[in-house]
Amino acid sequence: EIVLTQSPATLSLSPGERATLSCRASQGVSSYLAWYQQKPGQAPRLLIYDASNRATGIPARFSGSGPGTDFTLTISSLEPEDFAVYYCQQRSNWGIAFGQGTRLEIK
């Protein structure tokens, strides 16, 4: 079983600042990693797939890097609507898993 560990658990920043969220895999997962944003009471929304490709309609301020075991989601300049919970997700020969989430809150 593969485990995804997201850090930090909570990130407190102000609008306009840069956010860097981390997702570490217990084993190499190639580039099969996705990032999702979830706001309260809403379903998750796909942001990034294959580690670094933005999904349709996702603003350019969102970017992802990888592959390997250490992946990063970067939001270059935070907008008020970006404060939410972010999850990484992977598929591998050992199964499909989500990270436990990073809560991005307004400082």
Added chain:
Amino acid sequence: QVQLVQSGAEVKKPGASVKVSCKASGYTFTSYGISWVRQAPGQGLEWMGWISAYNGNTNYAQKLQGRVTMTTDTSTSTAYMELRSLRSDDTAVYYCARDEVSSPGYWFDPWGQGTLVTVSS
């Protein structure tokens, strides 16, 4: 536009079964699969399993093997998830999400709006 619309909230007693539906529109249903993901109150996301809408192949999470069944009705572009022998820790919001047709988990997009299943005596 591509859309998944799920059935409404359910309240079930322990030991009962629940069947949640997910109706797809805006794309060719049989060209994709459907994954199911659940989220317990205040918790993270848990992948439950996948079904190919093309050929009905399934892949279930090991912890749910034997209790979950996923099916599709291609005539109505609807996917179903049935969970049996419900326990209190099955209380969660259940989501369907569009997935790949041949194997699961590359990425999920879009997602249904979610169905709250409450298990309580």
